[in-house]
Amino acid sequence: MAISVELKEALEEISGPGFQATNLDKAIGLARANSLWPLPFATSCCGIEFMGTMASNYDLGRFGAERLSFSPRQADLLMVMGTISKKMGPVLKQVYTQMAEPRWVLAVGACASSGGIFDTYSVLQGIDKVIPVDVYVPGCPPRPEQIIDGLIKIQELVKNESLRRRNSEEYKQLLASYGIE
């Protein structure tokens, strides 16, 4: 069955380059959301699922997260994938503090969200004990589609974030509660 496609032409009154009226917030939010530079902080099994997500079958690059940055100074999004032990907690905090604002954190997997199946003396029961987290992706390990869903939720957060959020009193109190300047 042939589907007929009609190309809509512009109205006669309008000619020349077009323009769009929007808020600065929305324009910047759109630009930021579709070009996030993730820092893959892959520690264990979720890291292998992340490798599968970055590879050709599920391709995280479609969503703008093509350029992985291993340096926290150049990254926007910290993706913590895998178990964080108490020995690793200070290292994670140091990586987070090196990131420049605006920065977002995605906790991938049950271990990063809440300690997962490892309720032991040596495992940090969730990375939100040391750094503030924006989106949690449950699963052990989460399927690549779930990780992409988590990234899309981060993109929603990024698109709708106010430009003044990082300087607001509430945000400063949030960071102070973690002991981060």
Next chain:
Amino acid sequence: MAEITNEYLLQKLQDQFGSDILFSDEQYGMLSVVINKERNVDVLRWLFDHEELKFRFMTDLCGIHYPDNKDNEIGVVYHLHSLTNNTHFRIKCFMPISNPVIKSATSVFKGANWQEREAYDFYGIIFEGHPNLKRIMNVDEMDYFPLRKEYPLEDGTRTDKDDKYFGR
């Protein structure tokens, strides 16, 4: 490859070390001997150098804690493998929890290095002669030996999980 039987191996060990072999057992096809902890390196070295037995591969080294055996609570278990004879066997040495000191096997097997550090980290076994005996898995500041039976699995200071829902 000629396999040497467990009886033959036990006989050879008893001929060489006599009273230092405190106990022997065979479980699931593997011979298991308990020896005097003072002679552990001698036994390992003799088995390494022996022309016929040739136990030149150490498969495993781990610690174990039996809280009920008075004066023999902490043990070190060695699993040895002779590749040419295709034989495995197990050596155990016990020591009291008040003084868990034993000689290090690093002079015979380089691969014992980290395994002894792990046994020290988990059980507090002091290996004399070890080049670098410090904690390997846990944080350096930890002041107890977590795998001993008296310590719980969970971290008592955690706030987000309520023990009464977990049946504890």
Next chain:
Amino acid sequence: MQKEEIIDIDEKVKEYTTLNLGPTHPATHGIFQNVLTMDGEIIVNTEQTLGYIHRAFEKIAEHRPFYQITPLTDRLNYCSSPINNMGWHMTVEKLLGVDLPKRVEYMRVIIMELARISDHVVCNSVIGVDTGALTPFCFIFQWREKIYDIFEQMCGARLTTNIGRIGGLERDWNEDVYRLIKDFLREFPKAFQEFTNLLDRNRIFLDRVTGTGPITAEMALNYGFTGPNLRAAGVDYDVRVMNPYSSYSDFDFKIPVGTTGDTYDRFMVRQGEIWESLKIIKQAFENLPQGKFFAEVPEFYLPPKEDVYNNMEALIWHFKIVMGETDVPKGEVYHSVEGANGELGFYLVSDGGRAPFRLHFRRPCFIYYQAFPEMIKGAVIGDAILTMSSMNVIAGELDG
């Protein structure tokens, strides 16, 4: 005129630089730290720190019933979790004295060899990535997803599979599994040949990997190496051949062995093992016997749910198994399987209770990673990174 001082270079005191590699570093695949002491570009010494992902498996195992330990074993070498699962099940079956039907053993062989291919593909493509070759990685990962599809049909999970039960497998294979395995056996060899063609005789790759990180056979044996790293050094020790388990003696396969133990040999040994694994899967698949997919051990193998709802005896067994009131024999058993990295051993001490008294995992990564400082002495950093990735250090198995 100034007097020129002639400084004898040998008399100058050497100053070494310290470089911290890790724990979070893109090239170390996993979190472990190496503090390198360097003389310019040459590495003089390395100090290693591990434990950044120590999850206390051995302590957890003392508090869980036997069947709940399988998900823990998944997370040891998570690139090839089915091998760990099967190894654990075999250990418990040895303790209990269970005889498995041939069909179960052949099914387990197919699952384990698929997992081995999956792990070796990761390791080899990552060696490629570390030399700058990103194409083979992206290409072969498409095919690795097919292995995940097969595991998903068998047990529902891709990576941490928790496949099988003590006494057999939890469900029989449906037609999708057979179709997927047949397709895999038909198509993967061609894709893998393309992967091989990209790297095997590639001049840049060969220049990078030959001669990096060598180790002699005596040193490797003294350190307790097993698996592809030991076979690359020249010793043909493979647990599948020396102490066959799960009917491996029925199959005809070779063991690839290297000579110098350098990165090239490790790469090629793993390539060879993938080809041999494909052969084994083909033999097992073509000769798969019919029969039951579990052994008759009602005390440890959960009865099917229809029976539990309708049959009193099955209900009682179900209750006893879940509540932990079945008798477990006392004893100690050591069983090892050929994991993707080497001899993965399980030392189980049971005191008759519901949970093991002591469970120790003989983790091959932990044991052979000790030799890393010796292997990279005198090398440059690029070679050290390649040696590390060719040793296939998986952090979950390293720390455990």
